[in-house]
Amino acid sequence: xxxxxxxxxxxxxxxxxxxxxxxxxxxxxxxxxxxxxxxxxxxxxxxxxxxxxxxxxxxxxxxxxxxxxxxxxxxxxxxxxxxxxxxxxxxxxxxxxxxxxxxxxxxxxxxxxxxxxxxxxxxxxxxxxxxxxxxxxxxxxxxxxxxxxxxxxxxxxxxxxxxxxxxxxxxxxxxxxxxxxxxxxxxxxxxxxxxxxxxxxxxxxxxxxxxxxxxxxxxxxxxxxxxxxxxxxxxxxxxxxxxxxxxxxxxxxxxxxxxxxxxxxxxxxxxxxxxxxxxxxxxxx
Amino acid sequence: xxxxxxxxxxxxxxxxxxxxxxxxxxxxxxxxxxxxxxxxxxxxxxxxxxxxxxxxxxxxxxxxxxxxxxxxxxxxxxxxxxxxxxxxxxxxxxxxxxxxxxxxxxxxxxxxxxxxxxxxxxxxxxxxxxxxxxxxxxxxxxxxxxxxxxxxxx
Numbered sequence: 001x002x003x004x005x006x007x008x009x010x011x012x013x014x015x016x017x018x019x020x021x022x023x024x025x026x027x028x029x030x031x032x033x034x035x036x037x038x039x040x041x042x043x044x045x046x047x048x049x050x051x052x053x054x055x056x057x058x059x060x061x062x063x064x065x066x067x068x069x070x071x072x073x074x075x076x077x078x079x080x081x082x083x084x085x086x087x088x089x090x091x092x093x094x095x096x097x098x099x100x101x102x103x104x105x106x107x108x109x110x111x112x113x114x115x116x117x118x119x120x121x122x123x124x125x126x127x128x129x130x131x132x133x134x135x136x137x138x139x140x141x142x143x144x145x146x147x148x149x150x151x152x153x154x155x156x157x158x159x160x161x162x163x164x165x166x167x168x169x170x171x172x173x174x175x176x177x178x179x180x181x182x183x184x185x186x187x188x189x190x191x192x193x194x195x196x197x198x199x200x201x202x203x204x205x206x207x208x209x210x211x212x213x214x215x216x217x218x219x220x221x222x223x224x225x226x227x228x229x230x231x232x233x234x235x236x237x238x239x240x241x242x243x244x245x246x247x248x249x250x251x252x253x254x255x256x257x258x259x260x261x262x263x264x265x266x267x268x269x270x271x272x273x274x275x276x277x278x279x280x281x282x283x284x285x
Numbered sequence: 286x287x288x289x290x291x292x293x294x295x296x297x298x299x300x301x302x303x304x305x306x307x308x309x310x311x312x313x314x315x316x317x318x319x320x321x322x323x324x325x326x327x328x329x330x331x332x333x334x335x336x337x338x339x340x341x342x343x344x345x346x347x348x349x350x351x352x353x354x355x356x357x358x359x360x361x362x363x364x365x366x367x368x369x370x371x372x373x374x375x376x377x378x379x380x381x382x383x384x385x386x387x388x389x390x391x392x393x394x395x396x397x398x399x400x401x402x403x404x405x406x407x408x409x410x411x412x413x414x415x416x417x418x419x420x421x422x423x424x425x426x427x428x429x430x431x432x433x434x435x436x437x438x439x
Contacts, residue, residue: 046359051392055405062405081423082430085318091310091357092307093306093307095309115410172393184398219433220431220432273431
């Protein structure tokens with residue numbers, strides 16, 4: 001709805017000049033401000049989301065090592081790509097890719113654009129493929145709803161958009177580039193702090209939980225195992241701290257919500273193959 | 286009148302042009318990720334929307350017809366590199382729209398960021414982005430696991 005704001009302002013200021021309420025100079029200043037506000041309101045594009053996500057992923061990789069086990073990585077990507085198809089946003093600019101971090105910290109991170117990390121610590125908590133699907137579905141839910149991008153401070157995004165030149169020249173000036181690089185770092189830092197340090201808001205977590213259960217059901221996974229996963233995490237939290245327990249403090253509330261009206265109905269038992277492949281891969285993590 | 290508004294498809298009206306907003310997407314012969322691939326589409330490809338079918342769009346791409354998931358599409362009337370004026374009523378791009386197209390956080394910005402932050406291991410990010418799953422293997426994984434091929438959810 002912000003699309004017409006600048007045009008509407010220009011019409012209003014023209015009328016203001018005609019009626020003698022404002023001068024031509026004041027009209028021009030107001031029109032310029034309206035265009036700036038309109039530009040500042042523009043959302044992050046799909047490609048920008050992708051580059052921000054790459055920056056966040058690179059930052060995460062300065063803190064954690066990548067677990068380069070082909071069997072585990074392949075399996076996580078198979079489960080992850082299965083649940084992606086059950087999500088409301090199966091396509092992102094660069095697609096979804098799943099990687100394992102070599103740490104015992106219990107955690108998972110969804111970078112804007114679709115790179116999703118899960119730690120070995122989290123893999124050791126899940127006891128079935130359905131619970132692994134629960135973790136990955138939850139992270140895919142954050143990507144689908146662009147929760148990571150919502151962490152970008154509005155002041156910073158306004159500065160990004162207003163820094164962009166209005167000339168038709170295709171290349172950035174050196175000054176523009178230096179400014180954009182600084183703003184890019186700030187943007188990446190905003191998202192990283194939410195993912196790794198502070199955590200998402202309660203509403204975003206509950207939204208991702210709801211999407212995850214829906215996603216699991218759409219793919220044929222047992223949605224009740226989402227509650228089982230939360231129960232396991234809740235039990236583990238009594239002995240562990242940090243990681244997901246620092247960024248996701250409301251486990252009891254989440255368990256209650258997951259058991260609420262939107263709770264998953266019973267599913268047929270998993271076939272032997274699903275259990276076997278999980279157990280076979282789990283020995284490697 | 287209000288009821289008619291609720292019946293309008295999520296994208297836009299049939300006959301309008303939509304564009305691919307992701308790097309790569311498949312055009313399928315059915316609204317299903319494992320049906321036959323009719324064409325592989327690239328970022329910026331223009332399609333003619335014929336109808337919306339749940340989360341999918343039936344489209345025409347040149348002489349080919351098929352289905353593509355709506356999450357791969359934008360109905361923006363300007364260059365897909367910017368989302369500045371989505372739904373703009375103007376028939377052509379304004380000077381500002383052209384100026385902003387392709388600007389923002391681009392590969393050039395990332396390259397310059399990488400130069401000033403050598404601790405950022407973009408090569409590792411590139412490696413992760415090469416992790417992919419073959420569609421036939423994925424279908425087999427789904428079937429053997431007693432799972433189902435989802436058609437997406439809204």
